[in-house]
Amino acid sequence: MGAFTSPAVRRDAPACWFPLAHAEAIAAHPGLTLAGLTDSDPAAAQRAANAFGSPPIFSDLPALLVATRPELLCVATRTLGRAAIIEQAVASGIRMLHVEKPLCNSMQELSLLQSLLTHDDMHVTFGTIRRLMPPYQAAFAHVASGALGKLLEVQVNLGSGALCWTHPHSIDLLLFATGGRAVQDVSATLGPVETGSHPHEVRNDPEVVSVTIRFEDACVGRITRAPGADLILACEKGALAVEADGHRTRLLAGGEGSTYPAWAPWPDAAPPAEAGTLAALKQLVDCLDGSAEARSANATIKHDMLRGQHLLFAILQSNEQGGAPVLPEDVADDWCIWGQSHGKFA
DSSP, rough: OOOOOOOHHHHHSSSSSSSHHHHHHHHHHTOOOOEEEESSSSSHHHHHHHTTOOOOOEHHHHHHHHOOSSSSEEOOOSTTHHHHHHHHHHHHOOOOEEEEEEOSSSSHHHHHHHHOOTTOOOEEEEOOOOOOOOHHHHHHHHHTTTOOOEEEEEEEEEEOOOOTTHHHHHHHHHHHTTTTEEEEEEEESOOOOBOOTTTEEEOOOEEEEEEEEEEEEGGEEEEEOOOSEEEEEEEEEEEEEEGGEEEEEEEEETTTOOSOEEEOOOOOOOSSSSSSHHHHHHHHHHHHHOOOOOOOOHHHHHHHHHHHHHHHHHHHHHHHTTTBBBOGGOOTOOOEEEEEEEEEEO
């Protein structure tokens, strides 16, 4: 995610996903210059530098921050240590961050990040970028217009995925689609959970079997194991489905003289110049330039980013309690998930 998009994603993902890697998005923005790189693997840093104009490589983050004094920092590390990186960045004076998901490993780290990132002069975008992509934005706007009546249910189908690796995307889509509605409770069932030194230390990255989030106004969000990489927005008068990660959008509505509603293609918005991760970086630059619209949109992203991380721990707690509903305010403050699978951390 730092510099190179995987060949499979580049081959299969729709155009609205690109540019996806952070360095690719920086190179695509006319107002940004890649001032420096750091990586725990020097060879990886050199490959990235060779591909993106040979910016200077630094041995560690403090050296990069002192030498380049960047206005925007992109964080494409694995989750372990990410909270400390964000803390260093904020302490150095950085006010624009694009960070990968999930945000952190523990409720303790989340509390720290809430104190650092909620200030009005901090602008942060997150690796859950579907909400910025044209097909999703068009679908959300159509539902928000009331054309299909009241939103009843939001369903995210991303197949069999792990909690930290996959489902920050699902949680973020549920939060964005429900338009700021308060969460009432969370019910979840996970696959096997491996605990560490205490019951709330989770070593692995368990599979999500099912999640139900009940929002105010009787709206329900669901995360399933159904395949397809689809988002379904179910309303009183019909439904919209953004399918295959944005490859197509379909509308379910009753036709004239028809007894049953039927699915039909629904026109997607044409991708703007700023798609993929570039859309996130453009929002940050617009915030720096004083755009009230960008700052309002970013405040929503920050709010949902922090809420989403909190819900990740609520999912763990509901599963521990046999799938019983958990209120957000009742999540224990000692949860920690390392998210390790196949020898690597999420």
